[in-house]
Amino acid sequence: MLKRLLVSAALVGTALAVPVAASLPASAAVQAHATASAASCYKQVGTHWVCITPGAFCPRAAHVRYGYAKVTKRKYKCAYKTSDPYWRWRRA
DSSP states (O other): OHHHHHHHHHHHHHHHHHHHHHHSOHHHHHHHHHHHHHHOOOEEETTEEEEEOTTSBOOGGGTTOEEEETTTOOEEEEEEOSSSOSEEEEEO
16 A cells, blocks of 8 residues: 555656656756856866865865865865775865
Protein backbone atom coordinates (compact mmCIF):
# COMPACT_ATOMS: atom_id res chain seq x y z
CA MET A 1 0.00 0.00 0.00
CA LEU A 2 2.78 2.44 0.95
CA LYS A 3 4.74 1.58 -2.19
CA ARG A 4 1.68 2.25 -4.32
CA LEU A 5 1.16 5.62 -2.63
CA LEU A 6 4.80 6.63 -3.17
CA VAL A 7 4.68 5.66 -6.84
CA SER A 8 1.48 7.68 -7.29
CA ALA A 9 3.03 10.70 -5.59
CA ALA A 10 6.12 10.46 -7.81
CA LEU A 11 3.97 10.31 -10.95
CA VAL A 12 1.93 13.34 -9.86
CA GLY A 13 5.11 15.29 -9.08
CA THR A 14 6.56 14.46 -12.49
CA ALA A 15 3.34 15.42 -14.25
CA LEU A 16 3.39 18.80 -12.53
CA ALA A 17 7.05 19.53 -13.25
CA VAL A 18 7.06 18.71 -16.97
CA PRO A 19 4.40 21.23 -18.10
CA VAL A 20 6.19 24.06 -16.28
CA ALA A 21 9.46 23.33 -18.08
CA ALA A 22 7.69 22.83 -21.39
CA SER A 23 5.75 26.08 -21.04
CA LEU A 24 8.89 28.23 -20.80
CA PRO A 25 9.68 30.08 -24.02
CA ALA A 26 13.01 29.29 -25.66
CA SER A 27 14.38 32.75 -24.83
CA ALA A 28 13.69 32.21 -21.11
CA ALA A 29 15.56 28.91 -21.19
CA VAL A 30 18.54 30.57 -22.91
CA GLN A 31 18.44 33.45 -20.45
CA ALA A 32 18.38 31.03 -17.48
CA HIS A 33 21.44 29.23 -18.88
CA ALA A 34 23.26 32.53 -19.46
CA THR A 35 22.52 33.63 -15.90
CA ALA A 36 23.82 30.34 -14.50
CA SER A 37 27.06 30.58 -16.48
CA ALA A 38 27.53 34.23 -15.50
CA ALA A 39 27.11 33.30 -11.83
CA SER A 40 29.97 30.81 -12.04
CA CYS A 41 32.99 33.08 -12.14
CA TYR A 42 35.40 30.43 -10.80
CA LYS A 43 38.81 31.19 -12.31
CA GLN A 44 42.52 31.49 -11.63
CA VAL A 45 43.98 34.98 -11.28
CA GLY A 46 47.75 34.87 -10.98
CA THR A 47 48.64 32.52 -8.12
CA HIS A 48 45.20 32.48 -6.48
CA TRP A 49 41.63 31.59 -7.42
CA VAL A 50 38.50 33.72 -7.19
CA CYS A 51 34.82 32.86 -6.83
CA ILE A 52 35.41 29.46 -5.28
CA THR A 53 32.73 27.52 -3.45
CA PRO A 54 33.84 26.43 0.04
CA GLY A 55 33.87 22.66 0.46
CA ALA A 56 33.75 22.02 -3.28
CA PHE A 57 36.32 19.92 -5.10
CA CYS A 58 39.25 21.92 -6.45
CA PRO A 59 41.13 21.32 -9.71
CA ARG A 60 44.63 19.88 -9.89
CA ALA A 61 46.06 23.30 -10.80
CA ALA A 62 44.71 24.69 -7.50
CA HIS A 63 46.27 22.08 -5.20
CA VAL A 64 47.94 23.81 -2.18
CA ARG A 65 46.89 27.23 -3.50
CA TYR A 66 44.53 29.80 -2.07
CA GLY A 67 41.18 31.06 -3.26
CA TYR A 68 38.50 33.49 -2.19
CA ALA A 69 34.83 32.58 -1.75
CA LYS A 70 32.43 34.20 -4.18
CA VAL A 71 29.89 35.17 -1.52
CA THR A 72 31.83 35.85 1.69
CA LYS A 73 35.21 36.75 0.10
CA ARG A 74 36.92 34.67 2.80
CA LYS A 75 40.23 32.96 2.12
CA TYR A 76 40.28 29.19 1.49
CA LYS A 77 43.02 26.72 0.63
CA CYS A 78 42.81 23.76 -1.70
CA ALA A 79 43.83 21.05 0.74
CA TYR A 80 43.85 17.27 1.08
CA LYS A 81 42.80 15.48 4.27
CA THR A 82 43.23 11.77 4.88
CA SER A 83 39.88 11.63 6.71
CA ASP A 84 38.20 13.06 3.58
CA PRO A 85 40.46 11.80 0.77
CA TYR A 86 39.69 14.51 -1.77
CA TRP A 87 41.16 17.88 -2.64
CA ARG A 88 38.62 20.45 -1.45
CA TRP A 89 38.44 24.15 -0.71
CA ARG A 90 38.91 24.37 3.07
CA ARG A 91 38.98 27.41 5.36
CA ALA A 92 42.51 28.85 5.56
